[in-house]
Amino acid sequence: MVAGVQIHSQVSPKAQAEILTDEALTFLAALHRTFNATRLGLLVARESAQQRLDSGVPLDFPTETAQIRAEPSWQCAPPGPGLEDRRVEITGPTDRKMVVNALNSGAKTFMADFEDATSPTFRAMIEGQVNLRDAIRRQIDFEANGKQYKLSPNPAVLIVRPRGWHLDEPRVTVDNTPVSGSLFDFGVYFFHNAKELVKRGFGPYFYLPKMEHYREARLWNDVFLFSQSYIGMQHNTIRATVLIETLPAAFQMEEILFELRNHSSGLNCGRWDYIFSFIKRRRADRSAVLPDRKDVTMEVGFMDAYVRLLIQTCHKRKVAAMGGMSAQIPIKGDEEANRIAMDKVRADKLREVTNGHDGTWIAHPLINKIARDVFDEHMIGPNQYHIRREDVRVAAQDLLNTKVPGKITVAGVRSNVATALAYSGAWIGGNGCIPLNWLMEDAATAEITRVQLWQWVHHGARLDTGEAITAEYVDALVDAPDIEREVRAAVPALQDEHLRIVKAYLKEQVRKQWPSEFLTSDLMPYLAAADGVPTKWQRSVL
Known part of the structure; x- marks a missing residue:
């Protein structure tokens, strides 16, 4: 005591x-x-x-x-x-x-x-x-x-x-x-x-x-x-x-x-x-x-x-x-897709080492050799100080340059919705690091998807088709059966209640005047409640 x-x-x-x-x-x-x-x-x-x-x-x-x-x-x-x-x-x-x-x-x-x-x-x-x-x-x-x-x-x-x-x-x-x-x-x-x-x-x-x-x-x-x-x-x-x-x-x-x-x-x-x-x-x-x-x-x-x-x-x-x-993580059962993914890793690491970086990050042990070979070839000493x-x-x-070539597409919005739901649902269930589309994702990706959906809705952005991205448009994707099937396939242990919570959360987020600072802060009360923490130490979310 x-x-x-x-x-x-x-x-x-x-x-x-x-x-x-x-x-x-x-x-x-x-x-x-x-x-x-x-x-x-x-x-x-x-x-x-x-x-x-x-x-x-x-x-x-x-x-x-x-x-x-x-x-x-x-x-x-x-x-x-x-x-x-x-x-x-x-x-x-x-x-x-x-x-x-x-x-x-x-x-x-x-x-x-x-x-x-x-x-x-x-x-x-x-x-x-x-x-x-x-x-x-x-x-x-x-x-x-x-x-x-x-x-x-x-x-x-x-x-x-x-x-x-x-x-x-x-x-x-x-x-x-x-x-x-x-x-x-x-x-x-x-x-x-x-x-x-x-x-x-x-x-x-x-x-x-x-x-x-x-x-x-x-x-x-x-x-x-x-x-x-x-x-x-x-x-x-x-x-x-x-x-x-x-x-x-x-x-x-x-x-x-x-x-x-x-x-x-x-x-x-x-x-x-x-x-x-x-x-x-x-x-x-x-x-x-x-x-x-x-x-x-x-x-x-x-x-x-x-x-x-x-x-x-x-x-x-x-x-x-x-x-x-x-x-990237290795893609099993598809040699060509795996080759393309690993080539992306090599190109990324080559960009880093030639820019002058002293090291790099990987998310899977089998990627170590690829990253190591690139740095060993181009960084002879222990670092590049x-x-x-x-x-x-x-x-x-x-640092504020917003000239980013690209479009907002149906596929991009759908991907953001599916990723936000899958990761947030897994997180409430106690898993903070999940593979999605052969990428090992953590909270950072879920945060990008959440605030980007908010940004598009808040500023009245339009798809490359000309259609406006509204809160109702996002709602329809959140409730779409094919996206739910994709989410459940990515997170097989996802509980119905957790999916209900994160669906409601995402719909609420795109309607806010400003996005929440962190989804992890927003969703923490669910973990606290599951751990038996008294209500006085929990913060209401929805």
């Missing part, structure tokens, strides 16, 4: 007892009491920034930090042990089988994801922590369905992505306030594993998602300093890579690195969430309406500018500029 701390759900008694120890909860309570008020204030600041954008004030590079951008002398910390070469990083959720397979994949690092690839049921959060603890101590081997899962002698280096600042953890409260999902995921993992990781020659490494301002990076840095002091660890042992996956953050890359400079290990192009943020933050701008999401490639103006600026920024400050995800890209000149308008 820890004063002021309440746990409102129960999962495996053994796992929960091992992870939510009194000592770990005391640390978590200290993090909450020290930093939660600042976190909440920063979330309010996001709302204020959005109101300015809605009123027509354009995004630009901050004037108050011009000196930070202009000063050539400061650099970030050197790579932590095991992070010097990150040419291929595999990502995925924290279930036990995935952890073993990812660590054994041959990739240089494994980003264990408590965020977009995980539906945050309390069981998933607690058992994920158990799995990572066991993997670090080489005690994760197990047998399932007659198959042995055993960790290799030289597994990938582990990096953990906690949830974003916007998400609460309603199953745990401190002083009658839900703790931050970020602080919960970070705090529990750090408390149990930081010293053990250092003892084994590595360190506590993290990916930090969905930040929108350098002050949010400052908060993370303060959390790192506090946490290292709390357990008696040398300062600047932690390393963190920031995902630049929001439009505002693209204007503050150097500032974000500066705030985290003694703990930084680089930036990453979180490409799918970046498109989601581009639509959401420019929600009031009719000129920012985008075509079918398949046409919003990395070669279009605003995406290319963001990539080039990120690489230049990272190499200027001597840290890794990580490329984005290839979501020496490629400074001093030729790059990116202005604010380049």
